[in-house]
Amino acid sequence: MSKVDPRLTEYEKKMSASLDALTRDFSSIRAGRPSPNLLDNVRVDAYGSMMPLSQVGTVSIPDVRMMMVQVWDKGLVKNVEKAIRDSGLGLDPSADGQNVRVPIPTLNEQRRQELSKQASKYAEDAKISVRAVRRDAMENLKKTEKSKEISEDELHRLEEEVQKLTDTHIKKIEDQLVVKQKDIIQV
Secondary structure (H helix, E strand, O other): OOOOOHHHHHHHHHHHHHHHHHHHHHHOOOOOOOOHHHHOOOEEEEOOEEEEHHHOEEEEEEEOOEEEEEEOOHHHHHHHHHHHHOOOOOOOOEEEOOEEEEEOOOOOHHHHHHHHHHHHHHHHHHHHHHHHHHHHHHHHHHHHHHOOOOOHHHHHHHHHHHHHHHHHHHHHHHHHHHHHHHHHHOO
């Protein structure tokens, strides 16, 4: 038939960016063995601004029940400790020289349910983002048709394509959520 409309390619990229953001958000939710990504969303008050933890120290996993943050500037150790404690991850860090030790508690049923709800919230945010791309795409296509750049038939065809893209990305989000929730609930 015809080649893919460049507008559709752009809309798909924007929707895929929402999926990528969801994947990053999910990596910050702990399920099973801890990952350095668990602390990705932690922001530290450093040098007069809020910075990602990764810009003030290195996160490592010395064993299954412990994370270690090696803070590069000794003056920021207390700020890193406070940021982790206030992050809402349910962690209780302690300073140890220029390092911050973060013991990883075992997940109880209540905490697993909280994490599952958090995953659902991240998924819903991603769906909202995809739908916003769809809304913008539909508005742009209608403007294009109104200015006679495309025909009414072409408008309907492109709207159907945008809806297919939206449905595909929403399904991928839901699939990722199901996998993540299984991972969280699994003991």
